[in-house]
Amino acid sequence: MASQAADASTVGSGMSRREFLYYIWGASMALFAAQSAGLLVWFLIPRFREGEFGGTFTVSIDDLPSVNSEPANFPDGRFWLSNLDTTQPNELMYQANDEPNPIQGVVAIYKVCTHLGCIYSWTPTNNRFECPCHGSKYRLDGRRVESPAPRTLDRFRLAAVDDAGNVLAEAEVVDDFIAPLSLPAGTTGIRVDTGFRKKGPSQELLCSFFGNCP
Ligand code: FES
Structure with a gap:
């Protein structure tokens, strides 16, 4: 009887206590659902934009260094682009006998x-490349x-893209490292994904290979 009396009692202008509790419960559920949806959207939105380190950078083919020439520096993306071809050896890029032959393509x-x-x-x-430290x-x-x-x-990781931004080819991951990418016909840009990085392997030092380590 006492509980019925409480349910029957009113809160404010004509609303029963039970109705009031239902509204509170409904509002709590709606708030929880909104928070969950917001978190999901936040999770799905890319954290980095194009041109921001951690995101992608699209470099025009015109800014790509020529084969076996000095690398191009992209400070905003914190990477160098090198264009390699050991079938045209020179002082900058030469072939060691413990590595794939030939080495051809672009690396970031x-x-x-x-x-x-x-x-x-x-x-x-x-x-x-030399480290000052x-x-x-x-x-x-x-x-x-x-x-x-x-x-x-x-x-x-990098990809070759055309004028419309279509991906023509993507660098392969071989032995858990990113292989040089040969650019197919029609490539107008190189898309570098600075959010996808692979650690370099611990190969033999080239100086020991050539017998001229200090
Ligand atoms: S040689 Fe580069 S940090 Fe030590």
Whole structure:
């Protein structure tokens, strides 16, 4: 009787206590559903925009370095683009006998040294990447020439695209590393995904391969 009396009692202008509790419950459920939907949308929206590190960068084919020439620097994306072809060997890119033959295509190389994370740069006088911190050296494609770097420079995934942004070819992942991408006919741009990075392998130092380690 006491509970019936309570249910029958009114809250404010004519609303029973039971109705009031139903409304509160309904409002709580609606709020919970809205929060869940908001979280889902936030999760699905890409975190990085085109041209933001962590997102994709589209580089015109006109800005791609020519084969076996000095790499092109893209500071906003924190990568270098190198264009490789060991069938046309020169001082910048040469073929070692423990690696795929030939090495052909474009690679996007992360600008952070694999030793302790310093920013290395291209040294034109020595035709290689050199790290100012502890002296690691890397070939045009990022392979270690001299230690203390423990491995080859990391690479980002890249794709060849046409004028309309259609993907014509994507770099393959081979042995858990990103292989150079040969550009098909019709390529007008290179799309680099800085959100997808693969660590370089720990191949033999090129200096030991050539017998000229310091
Ligand atoms: S951080 Fe580059 S050699 Fe140490």
